[in-house]
Amino acid sequence: MKRFFQHLYDARVWIISQFILTAFFIFLAWLAYPETFTVLILVMVLMSGLLLLVPIGYLMRKEKVVQKAFRIFLAEPELENEQYLARFVSKSNSKLIQQLGETLREKEDRLTQQNLEVSDYETYIEEWVHEIKKPLSLLTLILDNRSDEMSALVRQRTTHARNEIQNDVEKILYFSRLRTVHRDYLFERVALRAVFEEAIAENASLIAESDLTISIEGNDISVTSDRRSLLFILAQLIHNSAKYAGKGAHLSVRIEEKEAIIVTFHDNGPGISARDLPFIFDKGFTGGRAKATGMGLYLAQRIATDLNIQLVAETEEGLRMSLVIPK
Structure with a gap:
């Protein structure tokens, strides 16, 4: 009607x-x-x-x-469907249908070509990640078995370089996982203090190289989350402070329980300008820092969202990052 x-x-x-x-x-x-x-x-x-x-x-x-x-x-803007549609419209409109069909087919061909290029690129990255693990494994083997033949400084620098490569490879893997519909998260009870200490241990060479000191306050509260992903988020926050807070900076971590579980990271570095703060979690945002890639905090934010964790940044006598985890 x-x-x-x-x-x-x-x-x-x-x-x-x-x-x-x-x-x-x-x-x-x-x-x-x-x-x-x-x-x-x-x-x-x-x-x-x-x-x-x-x-x-x-x-x-x-x-x-x-x-x-x-x-x-x-x-399906194929020529056959275009001709079928043109039978039911006026001659003046059939010319417009013809132009529309040509435009749609051109864009469809362009999109197919782009999808092929993206697929080739993803295949190359996956193969690259697989291949880079071989020299990393060899480097780890040398550090485990021949570290006594190196000076303390060489061993520290080599370990730091190895860990930086591993971190970059880890970011590539997490970025590729974000593109999939199904993500293999395993939710379990996780002790926050233990996970943070594990993140410190895994990034010991970076912490030593940047002369960063870390202190932890608060009780060892347990939450339900994916341990591996939570470890990745904590590692990215440590990386951010170690790289950009400056030599000899201090990072204080506080774990407290309120309406939610709040983990606060606060370094005494230069912080970030109020103008740049809203964009700190954007992909590729570097804030003018030449050695930054703008991927670490972006991935941390995306994964935190998947885990139902709120990641908040504030600039107050340095940079303050807070993880708000529901009970």
């Missing part, structure tokens, strides 16, 4: 014209045949109604066919 009234509204000019014409003929019939005026009025009104309803019914039926043809054409 709604479509019927819509068609009436669309044909309002034609309907008004027909009404005026019918009224004019009724007036002529009244002048010429006053004795049969009533019968003539009924006939004229009936014919006007038929002339109104039949075309609208035909247009409604045709509209269904055109809409179906349009949906098929938009879903």
Whole structure:
């Protein structure tokens, strides 16, 4: 019924014209045949109604066919579907349909080409990650078995370089996981202090290289989360302070329980400008720092969102990062 009234509204000019014409003929019939005026009025009104309803019914039926043809054409803008749709429209509109089909097919070909390029790129990255693990494993083997043949400084620098490469590889793996629909999270009870100490141990060479000191306050509270992903987030926050707070900076970590579990990271570095703060978790944002990639905090934020954790940044006598974990 709604479509019927819509068609009436669309044909309002034609309907008004027909009404005026019918009224004019009724007036002529009244002048010429006053004795049969009533019968003539009924006939004229009936014919006007038929002339109104039949075309609208035909247009409604045709509209269904055109809409179906349009949906098929938009879903698959092939030449055959374009020609099928052109049968139901005027010649002037068929030229527009032809231009639309050419544009859609061109964009579809371009999109297919881009998807192939992205697929090739992802395949290359996956192969690169697989290949880079071989020299990393060899480097780890040398550090485990030949570290006594190195000086303390060489061993520290080599371990730091190895860990930096591992961290970059880890970021690539997590970034690729974000593109998948299913992510293999394993939720379990996790002791926050123990996970943080593990993150410190895994990044000991970076901490030593940047001369960063870390202190932990608060009880060892347990939460339900994915241990591996939580460890990655904590490692990225340590990396951020170690790299950008400056040599000899201090990072204080506080674990407290309120309405939620809150883990606060606060370093005494230069912080970040209020202008840049809203963009700190954006992909590729570096804040003008030449050695930054802008991926660590972006990935930390994305993974935190997946784990139902809120990651908040504030600049207050340094940089303050807070993990808000629901109980």
